[in-house]
Amino acid sequence: MPRNIRGLTLGLTLLTSALPAIAFAQGLPPLEQKDSYRVGFAQTESNNPWRIAETQSMRDVADECGWELVYTDAAGSAAKQVADVNSMIAQGVDAIFLAPREETPLIPAVMNAKEAGIPVFLIDRNVNQSVAQAGEDYVTFIGSDFIDQGRRAAEWLVAETGGEATIIELEGTTGSSPANDRKKGFDDVIAEHPGMEIVASQSGDFSRDQGREVMATLLQAHPDVTAVYAHNDEMAIGAIAALEAAGRTPGEDVTIVSIDGTRDALQAIIDGKLGATVQSSPFFGPISCETMQRYAAGEEIEPWVKIEDMFFDASNAAEHIDEAY
Template identity: 55%
Template sequence: MGLPALSKKDAYEVGFAQAANDTPWRVAQTASMRDEAARVGCRLVCTDARGSAARQVSDVNAMVVRGVDLIFLSPVEGEAIVPAVTAAKAAGVPVVLLDRRLDPSLAAAGEDYLTFMGSDFVEQGRRLAEWLVRNANGKTKIIEIEGAEGAAPAVGRKQGFDEAVTAAGGFKILASRSGDCVRDKGRQVAETLLGTHPDANVVYAHHEEMAHGAVAALDAAGRTPGKDVIVLSVGGGTEILQAVADGRVNAVVECNPRFGPLAFETLHRYANGERIGPWVKQADGFFDMSNVAAGISRAY
């Protein structure tokens, strides 16, 4: 059974099954989907699973019963949502995953659902490493604070960064440990690793919350973040970009939450009969002192 078709219409009723509206990033993502739906004249049926996989399964099933034309889905938990994705396909409703993939052994893009739309996490790590290589000025001893163990963002951000600094030569990753994308745990991990490796002069945090924690740890250790120690991170919220503007964080690669334009562009491309590949990449910005002032004005 092939993927469900999407007929050309003047307007569509579209579902958006959000995992949770519990962070500024998620709130910005939902707002972007709502804004773009309104701009292009689509009706958006938006739900909030509040972090519950069971609730999200119910949300998606209700959208299928309602007969929406297409469902955008940000999964709470991969395995639990697969039966709902399969049911949507059987009912003739295309599904597009946003920002979180499913295990391809359980459900595959282009077969069980239309496509995955999201950032290139490997590229995010690589871009930060390339900035470091250009701007290190002798700072080469790195502490890495990883995201949630085994999660795709953490795996990709580590792979891209580690490969690039290794290829550049002259850099050394002294230690790497998970901070679970939590500010206080990021602080604790940074304190521990800085205590063990007082010669570290670069901190790479996979998530902006952990970067804030690392900055606090550097302050407590009597070291000046952004000067004595280069601080790199992934994010794009107002607080982290202000830290860049203040010189306390050196560079941030964006993880762009504004999926609305790309999502509805993809919907219309599919309705027009275009082939949609298994991965539609979200474009992410990059901020350092040279351009952060403009970035703050549109930060989430």
């Protein structure tokens, strides 16, 4: 991911006087154009490579974007994340970037910021859009198409197994938008193929250790499993460890597909243990800076700033591993 984002900000020279009318027409707080901002970033947790890479991307862009970054880590607690956002509001930050741990519990924090006149940008995860909506309650969602990620994983698995598989699904954090959507995208495709059966589906909370533990338990109940779909690479790596401990051979008698595109996952593909992974980029710094600058310049921001993700399998994992995190 390039560090220099100056090229992304060319042309953002609309008159500041146009901003309040545009922002309030959207029902959103305005953001003044200025050289520097105090920006809050409310991270959900830092217990895996994806989150660490995302945080580093936000920190890397801060100086170039003119941000004094106010960073918090919710340590996996939705309640703490709400408190973190409320603390940012009390500190009077100019804008908040929020990676909501779960779809519904973070809505009060979004509403509190709006009431305080602070624009919120959601990154990597969304909130329940039947309660809070982009363009009205927060500026936009910047992130991937999680349903499409699940769909792409399923389509690859169907092709790889010839439409015949007994599947264990390792779900992400219960109530989070990527877990909900990655499950829907995958399950909808699998339902179209009678030879593909999901025999168990359980949360591993996007954690390597929990993925290993859940896989070990489910494997005892379903020793005939021939495929695993993990909602992220960390759980897939955990599942590989559990399968090997049980005497199975990942990549030979069990086909595994996951999502994220981490370095460990690409190495597992190279080693023949993981079949494929759908990229879900954590490098949100540059696009977050660009989007905030567009908003401050008076542009009406689209409700979803969509990230385009790659797909990694044996054909290209080695080519891209040096770029991975």
